[in-house]
Amino acid sequence: QIARLPGILAAEPFREVPVRIRNGNIDRRIMISGRPRDADLNRIIDTDLHPVVLPEAGLALSSWLVHILGTQVGDFVEIDLLEGRRRTVSLPVTALVEDYFGIQGMMHFDALARLMREAPAVNSVSVSLDANERDRFYDAIKSMPTVSGVALQRVSLANFRDALAVLVTTMANIYIGLAAVIAFGVVYNSARISLSERARELASLRVLGFTRGEVLRILLLELAVLTLLAQPPGWAIGYGLAWTVQTKMAGELMRTRLVVEHSTYVLASAMVIAAALFSALVVRRRINQLDLVTVLKTRD
Known part of the structure; x- marks a missing residue:
């Protein structure tokens, strides 16, 4: 019928x-x-x-x-x-x-x-x-x-996606903001520590005739290598955290399938590289303000 x-x-x-x-x-x-x-x-x-x-x-x-x-x-x-x-x-x-x-x-x-x-x-x-x-x-x-x-499946699916999109978008924006702050903090802190430990050597290079750009290049090259080498472990750790969250949130009411697209890794790496570039600009400003006489007079 x-x-x-x-x-x-x-x-x-x-x-x-x-x-x-x-x-x-x-x-x-x-x-x-x-x-x-x-x-x-x-x-x-x-x-x-x-x-x-x-x-x-x-x-x-x-x-x-x-x-x-x-x-x-x-x-x-x-x-x-x-x-x-x-x-x-x-x-x-x-x-x-x-x-x-x-x-x-x-x-x-x-x-x-x-x-x-x-x-x-x-x-x-x-x-x-x-x-x-x-x-x-x-x-x-x-x-x-x-x-x-x-019950119309198309309407139910659209309503579900609309309701879920608000939640997922809000959580994603919060996580992205926190990740950006943490990434900048870690990279900048690493650069500051490296600058503090090698301030005397960098000042000596400036006295010997190295330009500010050459001194900055020496310091930032190490930072760039560390940032690039950290990407694959970061991808693996991020996938592990996503798998853990997906597993812990699964229940009788609803479950999700873990799908991580390649664009996710690209976005994560882009955020870290952007944080590294911003940190490099801040470190460059500090190197430009480096007082050579004061640094060279400082005892080890």
Whole structure:
């Protein structure tokens, strides 16, 4: 009936059943979703991001749920059905599913019907909708009392991205500002220490006829080499920190996949190099103000 509504390009029915899944003394209340084998509108992927074909028997679980329960593929888990004929059954875990919102189980549509000991039934439908026919679709849905609600994936995704963009942008700006200040502080402090330790030698070079530019080049060459050599370890440490944050923030409600683009490393290195250049300008000013007589009179 849903597939015949105006604007519907494709429709995939599925059923969700509330259950309590248990392994030993660890249990969680989840939804088991019965889906067709060739589902395309709401595709199921494994931990390697490959499509999963639901088996005729057994249960596919979220990888995070498997982590919580302490099970693996091939183990049996106990299922307390909380709908229909309530009973407890034991099912094997046949596949791991990679999802990023909530925890759930999935079964073949017919297998779920057999588990419930009922005829195949649906309580949800995924549809592909022609945007030009949206108004006619809404009018048709309003006249169907059996439809309790409609959720538009595109709108939900846009709202989620808008809400998340504010949070991520704010946090990113704060982190970038702190990183810039720390980078400048570290580089400038290193340059100041080097200048203080070698002030007498640099002043001696000035007395021997070296120009300010040549003296500055000697001091900053060391700073440039240290800055460039620090980039690869900094990339590795930054990736490790990102992985730690991503791991610690993962939970039953939401999880994220760690993706670090090449532009991130470029931006980080550019910030450090910019801080080094700014520090070089400050150090240059101090070298230009260097009092040769006072420095040479200073005892070691």
